[in-house]
Amino acid sequence: MFRKWIPAIDWLSNYKKDDLSSDLQAGLIVAIMLIPQGMAYAMLAGLPPVVGLYASTIPLLIYALFGTSRQLAVGPVAMVSLLVLTGVSTLAEPGSQEFISLALLLMLMVGVIQFLMGILRLGFLVNFLSHAVISGFTSAAAIIIGLSQLKDLIGVKLEAGKDVFKILGESVMRVGEINPITLAIGVISIVLLVIFKKYIPKVPGPLVVVVLSIVTVAMLNLHTRNVNIVGEVPGGLPVLSMPSISIDAMVALLPIALTISFVGFMESIAMAKAIAAKEKYKVDSNKELVGLGLANVGGAFFSAYPVTGGFSRSAVNYQSGARTPLASVITAILILITLLFLTDLFYFLPKAVLAAIIMVAVYSLIDIKELKYLFKIRKLDAITWIITFIATLVIGIEQGILIGVVFSLLVFIWKSAYPHMAELGYVEKIGVYRNISRYPSAKTREDLIIYRLDESLYFANMSFLEDKLCGLVADKPTTKYIILDFSAVNSIDAVSIHALEEMIENCQAGEITFLFSGVKGPVRDLLKKADWDSKYKGQYEYHSIQEAIDDIS
Template sequence: MRNILDLPENYGKGAVRQDVTAGITVLVMLIPQSMAYAMLAGLPPVMGLYASIIPLIIYALFGTSRYLAVGPVAMASILVFSGVSQLAEPMSGGYIEMVILLTLMVGGIQLVLGLLNAGALMKFVSKNVIAGFTSAVAIIIGLSQIGNLLGVDVSGQNQAAGLIAELGSRIQETHLMTAGLGAAALLILITGKKIKTRLPVPLLVVTGGIVFVSMLRLDQTGMEIVGEVPAGLPGLELPVFTFSAFQQLLPTALTIAFISMMESLAITKSLAKENEPPIDVNKELRAIGLSNAIGSLFSAYPVTGSFSRSAVNAGAGAVSKLAMLITAAGVVVTILFMTELFYFLPQSILAAIIIASVAGLVNFSSLSEAWKVKREDAWVWLTAFTATLVIGIQWGLLIGVVISLCLLIHRIAHPHIVEVGWNPASKTYRDLERFPGGLVISPFVLLRIDGRIHFSNMQYVENILLEKIPHEDKKVMILDMGGVNDIDTSGIEVIERVFYRMKEKGSDVYFASLKGPVRDSLRHSRMTQLYPEYFTMRSMDQVVQDKKPDIDYMI
């Protein structure tokens, strides 16, 4: 058990107290959030509690992070609603069956990826895609909950324009008491975040809302409340499987599997301490996958790590994953003995909790940073953001990923090749475009290649090098290959063609600063066997000095 829960060697009573404190602290956040997120997913609030038991226990047994607080989150919830609401009526029995099957599929995908050690695939989704996508989804989530906040019935929409239009057309239906209570709750929640109080503000808001509504019987005025919450633990039940439902749910399952894993990995990396071992991405995939797969057998819907609850868990002093078991035990007690207390909980309070939670996910500072550093990355951010708002959540993510991959391929296919000259100030060779005052040393053409040379960029590299071949005879070209870490057979063919083209003109071309792996690849080509002196590990300086020893440009 010590190894499973990642207990430190000196784990004692003091550490147990810290874990109990952290577990209870997370619990008071989790109960209202889980019910609110279940409502966001189009599910009965009690299913948020179901999703906060078995998945937490499974992650505590198999996960790697002692701080990650697994459970329902806003992002996965809106993705569930976005994908399944098109196939069945939210809150209906058929809808719930499809969501539970979706949970099994999400867990299965994550588990298979983890078993195949495919965690590296996560690296191919740009952080700018995720930042733009997350910001847009947060706005959509906020807009989708304004109806519940105001007491207005708004049908399921996954596009910002549709939500705004429908809210505008129904604003006159606002239930004033509901809107007033929801606005007050939202103000308290936001203020609590601003002043960073240690009080469990969401739980206090929920408690206050229940007392207020039950005392004044505001439910009789038309205010929507949660109503009866079934008591008792969920039983073991296999998800209802049909091949048709599997096909329809697969795109949503893939989206949730990848997004939720990226969220969890980002959290675990940000909370990891300096003296802890690095995160095992594939083990995390397997742990989250098992949490979802086994959770689906107990009526859970897709879960992942929560940014806010994980930060609270770490800040409250959690020492081990025992804290998560304490949280799960608290949810069990709540379901068994306290569900009657939630009968008068206003839905506008849950909407306020959701809006306050997702407000921090809108991150325009990441766009500003990307714009300053690299405009291409900023356009990727904007593309993912705009596509998600305008077209829809799943298409927005897909478009963002495709644009990001296209940009990556473009960068790989166009390595940086520049002409360099001697810069007296720094006493190094510098790009002549960036440092136009550099010395062009006759009779040399000096070039630097930054990037790998392989089949995907061979034509581009060849075209650039052939353009740089001097028109005058007897010129010498020197290529600084220090920035080339790898070369394949296609790249070697390019080198050969450029080499022999220079020979035809009666000129020479030298390849300087060759790194070991590149030199190893070139060693077996006929060209290097016939002309080994043209391929060297010596620097460009040394080659220039060797070919023109009387030069005094370095003085």
């Protein structure tokens, strides 16, 4: 029973000593990467840097117990951090005690939502977030994230909020106020991070940049020349505390909590499945929701903020040799040690460096290659990407993804209401029936129309089928038989059955007989319930088009 709910029992009971060195190495490398990232992402979320370290401890330990991915690295990520800032800043001033309290409540809500989705096996709901929507959303959000850090990069307190156009405009207007030392630190940090990432990937670039910048600021006393530094980072372990629960606050935070729950899980499950496929094991989407949900619920009681599995850290964790979730446990322990003994070392860390770490990290999220690919394959998906991207960039984070989802669903409904259908003819060369528009040599008969439906039938697309058939009959007045190929029809509703019956009766009155081939079992069961055995006995039992033709020849 416990094995079913606690996946850690399996990997702990079967742990191999040979995996320990690899897990230790991966845990150390991810911890080195996560310490500066966690602090940077907490600042992006409008929270004190230490909250990012808190979010990198207890949630990791909980996920290691309840998650099904062996290599997924859970913790603060840029996207979720921006969503936290977006949702909570409408209710409280970023950095204030009320803001921190609401962030804890938001984390609890996200955890409960994800946990309930997992328990109720609702993981399939994330399928409604199409890849085009997610790609367009993350690309726009990456730009918003990057520009939101401009104030720390240039050392000017911008008042434009999260509106990218206002940020750019205000930055241009206040170019004379830029702190050249801060800007130099930020630009040099970006250059170094890019060099390490591109040419020396095995070296933890963020840690190197953090150490160099701290030493430089401390030795040259740059903090006395208006270079903003992190300052005192509270030491000690995260203390057990109760999130302040308010019905009004929960109602106000619900939209952003749902967004984080879905978007965070999408990012997490995509990476988890990609690694699992390479390592030949399976991750359970619903158990992943339970694991992430419990990680967020637990973190809410230890001064953290919403977490999920991150792309870059998970990739580093995997490439560094992580074999089991013990690597994440080691990462969490190392960060706890940092909280106990090493927080004083971050006093002189320039905020410009944290801004640079965020900017470089989110740059890869701008997925122009995906847009080009979508244009090449299917323009409608590319339009979905563009609409989501523009809506997110211009209107807002929450509204952008909502508009993208609604548009993608409208596209789906439109496609199902106007499905692909084809008139078929016999291709002698290969001995099969094919679409006559693709195979002009396919042979047809003057008294026969063979029509294939490539979609399930329901109330919204029946009139489209009727219009198509009426048009074909009008063009071919000698028609005596219509064979409907139902091999691609997986389901049918009562309205469609009734409409089919009306069409059959009207056509039979005009001396056209309907025959059905390839009707699948579930569809046939519904037709039997509609008394087709007595109404149209022998007209819908054909296994193939040829069988139906042989019967009327």
